[in-house]
Amino acid sequence: MQTDGGMIVRRRSILLGTIGAGAAGVLGLGSRPAFAAEISLLETGSTLLYPLFNLWVPVYTAKNPGVRITTQGTGSGTGIAQAISGVAQIGASDAYMSDPQMKRDPDILNIPLAISAQTVNYNVPGFNDANLKLSGPVLAGIYGGKITHWNDPAIVKINPGAKLAAHVITPIHRTDGSGDTFIFTQYLAASTPEWANSVGYGTTISWPPVPGGIGAIGNPGMVQASGQTAYSIAYIGVSFHKEIAGAKLGTAMLQNRDGNFVLPTPKTVGAAAAAVEDKTPADERISLIFAPGPDSYPIINYEYAIVNRRQPNEKIAAAIRDFLAWAVDPDGGSAAKFLEPVQFLPLPPKIAALSKQQIAKIGRTGT
Amino acid sequence: MRASPFRIGLIGLSGAVPGILVAVVLFLAIFSWPAIQFNGLGFLVGKTWNLGNLYANPVKVGGFLVPHGAQYGILVFIVGTLATSAIALLIAVPVSLGVAIFLAEGVPGRLRPGLSLIVELLAVVPSVVYGLWGVTVLAPLIAHVVAPGFNDVLGFIPIFAGGSATGFGLLTSSLVLTLMVVPIVTATIYSALQQVGNSDKEAAYALGALKFEMATRAMLPAVRGSIVGAVILGLGRALGETMAVLMVSGGAINYLPRTLMSPISTMAAFIVSQLDSAEQDPTGMAVRSLAEIALVLFIITVIVNAAARLITRGLHVGLASRG
Numbered sequence: 135m136q137t138d139g140g141m142i143v144r145r146r147s148i149l150l151g152t153i154g155a156g157a158a159g160v161l162g163l164g165s166r167p168a169f170a171a172e173i174s175l176l177e178t179g180s181t182l183l184y185p186l187f188n189l190w191v192p193v194y195t196a197k198n199p200g201v202r203i204t205t206q207g208t209g210s211g212t213g214i215a216q217a218i219s220g221v222a223q224i225g226a227s228d229a230y231m232s233d234p235q236m237k238r239d240p241d242i243l244n245i246p247l248a249i250s251a252q253t254v255n256y257n258v259p260g261f262n263d264a265n266l267k268l269s270g271p272v273l274a275g276i277y278g279g280k281i282t283h284w285n286d287p288a289i290v291k292i293n294p295g296a297k298l299a300a301h302v303i304t305p306i307h308r309t310d311g312s313g314d315t316f317i318f319t320q321y322l323a324a325s326t327p328e329w330a331n332s333v334g335y336g337t338t339i340s341w342p343p344v345p346g347g348i349g350a351i352g353n354p355g356m357v358q359a360s361g362q363t364a365y366s367i368a369y370i371g372v373s374f375h376k377e378i379a380g381a382k383l384g385t386a387m388l389q390n391r392d393g394n395f396v397l398p399t400p401k402t403v404g405a406a407a408a409a410v411e412d413k414t415p416a417d418e419r420i421s422l423i424f425a426p427g428p429d430s431y432p433i434i435n436y437e438y439a440i441v442n443r444r445q446p447n448e449k450i451a452a453a454i455r456d457f458l459a460w461a462v463d464p465d466g467g468s469a470a471k472f473l474e475p476v477q478f479l480p481l482p483p484k485i486a487a488l489s490k491q492q493i494a495k496i497g498r499t500g501t
Numbered sequence: 502m503r504a505s506p507f508r509i510g511l512i513g514l515s516g517a518v519p520g521i522l523v524a525v526v527l528f529l530a531i532f533s534w535p536a537i538q539f540n541g542l543g544f545l546v547g548k549t550w551n552l553g554n555l556y557a558n559p560v561k562v563g564g565f566l567v568p569h570g571a572q573y574g575i576l577v578f579i580v581g582t583l584a585t586s587a588i589a590l591l592i593a594v595p596v597s598l599g600v601a602i603f604l605a606e607g608v609p610g611r612l613r614p615g616l617s618l619i620v621e622l623l624a625v626v627p628s629v630v631y632g633l634w635g636v637t638v639l640a641p642l643i644a645h646v647v648a649p650g651f652n653d654v655l656g657f658i659p660i661f662a663g664g665s666a667t668g669f670g671l672l673t674s675s676l677v678l679t680l681m682v683v684p685i686v687t688a689t690i691y692s693a694l695q696q697v698g699n700s701d702k703e704a705a706y707a708l709g710a711l712k713f714e715m716a717t718r719a720m721l722p723a724v725r726g727s728i729v730g731a732v733i734l735g736l737g738r739a740l741g742e743t744m745a746v747l748m749v750s751g752g753a754i755n756y757l758p759r760t761l762m763s764p765i766s767t768m769a770a771f772i773v774s775q776l777d778s779a780e781q782d783p784t785g786m787a788v789r790s791l792a793e794i795a796l797v798l799f800i801i802t803v804i805v806n807a808a809a810r811l812i813t814r815g816l817h818v819g820l821a822s823r824g
Contacts, residue, residue: 349752
């Protein structure tokens, strides 16, 4: 009897050992990407860039069958964070990284891929086709809780003739870490000293308490919340212009640095880009907000790929370099057939050259 | 006694469960220790959450390097968490009791398996599905029908007044949570009711009880402990629910809810929504403060659980002394 029991125990321990070895084998396989025949890249981040990546990836991977690219619209904050942590190979962001951040993670590159703009949209029944005029200080008043009704004198003053009624404004902001929040609050800070001194700007900020004001997740969440909430106001990336039109939201004319009210068009966005492109430094981290010039649209920005220049191996580095170089190429990803549907502008030649210099820096660990 | 591999394996596995729990708490406590020191008690009573200016150079405040203007107060999120969970349970518990009794006693035997399957299926629906339903169906309903109705009928009570522009907020979050809690609580109570002996039921009938009286006087007292357990289970889900609440809460920061329709934030949802931006804080204080929220959420869960268990024990003692 005793011997039998011992046998059973021994057999079980052998079985356990086999299972353990099997598990270790599986884990070992998983940690070796060299076994994979294809290279998989993960792109995550900005919901503003997400529609563009979804136009790019099928075309690019059809030409390069060895590369698989997964795209995710998770917000610029996630894009930056996961590019740094190594979860994603390409972080998409509407915001560049700050100086203190760059000091902490000096290997991270901020590579512009295109020029985007942001629209301020509103849902005021009867005025959604009218392009109401709004300015930085008025928006700062609305998001700061000082302007609470659509018939506030500050709004009426810049919209003479529009018979706005005394409806409560519902300001909608982004809950997730967002490059759209970054560029919107930069506009408020650049145009309104009071906002700059109290709230400031960032991918997430400490919103002043506006009872009734709500947060929404991602650009899709902003469009939906604004669409189903009368008398709301929201800031939304221009690549969502089709969704904005679908939700029948109004698009505001914004006051630029020269005092003119402008809509985002290729002409006004291009004028703003031309006014600031020469200031772009080699690492390309610069705000394009509130550019001077009579026609300049005030909220434009570079759309960034956030990439660690030290990748695990040369194969992955080469795949990232090739894809990004294609993305900024006027005959590749920056062709009109990709950028026009999302209403982005291609990088000016000078900036595209800077981006290519940065893309060339992507290598493997130890280089 | 010889220590067989089987025995050692079992001891190892059973030790792993409390071990992991202790490890998580230790990790949270150690990781958030600088934040605990920096924030002090103001963390629990402060209403302002501000990551500070992440684009300026960090400054030294009280010996800690933090972004300029950083301030971490989570009272708003504590209130949001407790309020949504409380309202959800307030609605969910009576509903669940009713559904469970109906399933156990009111349904013809042939239909019972199908109906209880539906309840169990509701319990495994991913929370993001409830969240999406909350955004597209419930929020507009609250904004256009429920909130104006409350304002007209009950508007003299401050928490019902004022209506809601968006439908996102306390009531919507609570209702979504209710929907997620009901299946769990119902399933747990239902399975307990099935264990009630026929003799107890027959005794009640013999005394002339109607079906309703039998259910409330004979069956429910017999499963009192299970009911409390089920409520704890539901409360756990409500306190910790993240995605669905994040989608319908309105993401309020820096102010407390004033009415049922006010936007709110809960602790779990807030951690998720802030984590990515917090990771951009080069000083790390923001992430550590988020870990401190997780620690506080854990402590609240433990306190609530312990309180519920004490109540159960009180009930048992009460029953025993009566008997």
